[in-house]
Amino acid sequence: MPQIDDLVLFTQVIEQGSFSKVAQTNKVTKSVVSKRISRLEEDLGVQLIFRTTRKLTLTEAGEMLFYRAKGIAQTAKNAFDTVTSYSETLAGHIKMSVPTISGELLLARAVAEFCEKHPGLTVDMSMNNDFVDLVADGYDLVIRTGHLEDSSLIARHIFNSRWMICASPEYLAQQGEPQFPEQLVPYNCLGYTCQTNGAFNWLFTRDDATYNVKVSGNFSSNNAVALKQAALAGKGLAYLPKCLVYNELDNGKLVEVLSQQTAKVIGIYAVYPYTRKPAKKVQLLIEHIRSCYLDMKENF
Known part of the structure; x- marks a missing residue:
């Protein structure tokens, strides 16, 4: 045998x-x-x-x-982890990957706070908009946005991020404020190239149905912060996550347009392989991140 x-x-x-x-x-x-x-x-x-x-x-x-x-080795490890997690102390190292926007805005602070609460832990957080290979690259946790297509992964929903169209007051004073999505065609729209449906396909809602409007512009980027800076400089309209422009909207440096017609909402997820029961330290980090999002939900 x-x-x-x-x-x-x-x-x-x-x-x-x-x-x-x-x-x-x-x-x-x-x-x-x-x-x-x-x-x-x-x-x-x-x-x-x-x-x-x-x-x-x-x-x-x-x-x-x-x-x-x-899968036999992982199955055995999962079985042992189930038992040993009862006495597991929060110590060791966590390697995680997060989107650039989330990392720069909320996650960096949230993860730093988590490390402060648990002095025995260290966290390496890389910021990458591409979907990494969790197993091959040795990640314990990945935070990602949007639809998860890989069935070999488990995605724990954390929060939904609402996106909005905004521009500087100066740009709107010069160009006028659009009242309907179809009126965006002549405007200079700033494209976010990480959009899965295309940088210049903007999503709207009408009569409980969503639809795209094809816009155009002279500047696009895979970095949403760069688009925000261009909008602040009066260079056009940008479709950005609320969390990225919350402060600028609050102080009047940016103005939201078409607020009742935008339809882009993106889910934020904690992702790990389905064959792996996340360690207690990873589970608690996920809960801490989720709690931080809920505490600031008005910003999202």
């Missing part, structure tokens, strides 16, 4: 592509790893891996076994 720990070791060898790396991970010698893989092959009566000096290649039997067994 094959040993379960040999099967776990086999999946690690394939995932890491190296006997040496697996030996280092498990604090054993390379020869021990090789012998245990050979023992698994003997117990099963088939060759699982073609070994060469340069790479490891699965046999057909090896591919079938790996496909069926690759």
Whole structure:
């Protein structure tokens, strides 16, 4: 009968592509790893891996076994985590990725406050608008906006972010204020290139239905702060998240237009792999971030 720990070791060898790396991970010698893989092959009566000096290649039997067994190590870890989390202390390190806008506005402060509350924790927060590979890049938590298409991930909803169209009072005094979305066509609209439906396709609502209006402009960017600065300088209209322009609206440096007709609302989610029960420290960080959003909900 094959040993379960040999099967776990086999999946690690394939995932890491190296006997040496697996030996280092498990604090054993390379020869021990090789012998245990050979023992698994003997117990099963088939060759699982073609070994060469340069790479490891699965046999057909090896591919079938790996496909069926690759989750066994994570399943065991999840089971242990379920028990050990009861006595888990908030210590260690969290690696997370967040969108640029959220990171610059709220998340940096929220995460710093969380670290202050838990001195045994450290957090590395990278800001990236592209969707990272959680497993391959070693992230414990990713905060993302919009629709989640990858079914292998779990998304915990945190909050909804409302977007609005705004411009400087000077620009509106010069160009006039549009009363209907269709009147935006002659205006200089500042495009956000990270929009999934296109930088110049702006979303509106009418009679409980949403629709796009194709606008145009001479400036676009993947950085919403740059668009806000252009709007503040009187260069055009920008469609931006409320949290980014809340202060400028409050002090009158920007003015919202078409407030009853804009329809862009984007969900903010905490994302992690479905095969991994998040550690207690990650769960508490998610709850802390959600609490911070709720405390400032009027800004969103």
